[in-house]
Amino acid sequence: MCLHVFPLPMNVMEETESEIASKWRDNGIKRGVGVSRARQLIKAATDTIGITVGLQMARQELQILLGQYDLLHAQLEQSVAGIEQLAGQVPGAEQMMSVPGIGLVTAAGFIAEVGDISSYQHPRQIQKLAGLNLKENSSGSHKGKTQISKRGRPQLRALLFRCVIPLIAKNAEFQGLHQYLRTP
Template sequence: LEALPEELVRYTEEELLEYLRQAVKRSIGIKKIQALKEAANRSIGIRQGAMMAKMELRTLIQKYELIQAKFEELDQTLDTLLQDIPGVDQMLEITGIGRDTVAGFFAEVGDLSEYNHPRQITKLAGLSLKENTSGKHKGRTRITKRGRKKLRALLFRASMILVAKNKAFKALHHYYTTRPDNPLKKMQSLIALCNKLIRILFSIGKKQFVFQEEKMLKDIPHMHAFIQEPVAA
């Protein structure tokens, strides 16, 4: 429906609703149609150049459809590539970890068989710790940030999602930030969780085991005292 505002207002709400329900995948209600018509009414002004405007609108729609088709093609290619990587299925079973995170991780680190220890990936992401010192002065400990910025950003996003959706990571974040001895600030905790995630993904890629939230919690001393909700088996 390549209609300018002045043409759009000529259609009834029912006609627009019928068309959009066929053309748009997500649900469209009558309130959205009414809002569309109200916006079209307010938009009617100078009508010169309507033909060129419609040509431009048609071109933009074609570009959008082409981009969507390319995205769908890319998604299919991505799924095919991920199928051949050991451990991907087990990684995707972790609550809070999605396909884009796993794909982004491998896009940055490459073949895990090339690494001997997860610390190498920590260093690659610029998440290794360093202490700022000057003479006798002992400064604050920070991450180096000497590494792949995209990988570091991906791990931070993934860790924040895990804190929100994964019971084990949520409980571990709570423990890190509230423990009596040396509690961490939220950002420091997220850095620790990024490194924890690296170790988990590295181990799964090497051994293809199923990640268990309950086992992760049992491996942490005094963790049971900080669990807010029961962990599903």
């Protein structure tokens, strides 16, 4: 919002602290937009070396970049709305999102990678699809390390890893399971 209203440091220095704070509030920013924050912005604008030549083109380039950002942000919101609508039609998506720590993007990504969950008879099938099944690296009398096979979908494996991190942080059942599996 500051880049839209005050694209250059010289535009910040033209305003007073109270004018900056009131413009923040007028543009819908409610938290952390007091006079002290405006004072910090003015101090940073006065201390910056900034550009002094080509200000017209710098302002135009900022407007172009901000326009692209606004367009991408609107497209992202539109995509998320479409995903929400489609996720409501998929059986099992609402139950997945009811688990604390699982959001819309995680549930949609899982369904996109796995498909219909009812077509699997056992959870180990999904585990194998992701390449998370265990294999032992041994030959003859040599007994090697046991590790995951990684013979599966790498995107699904990465999605499951990224979804487990917040699950461990937010879900007590998963915290207990994680603690149990990590203790020797």
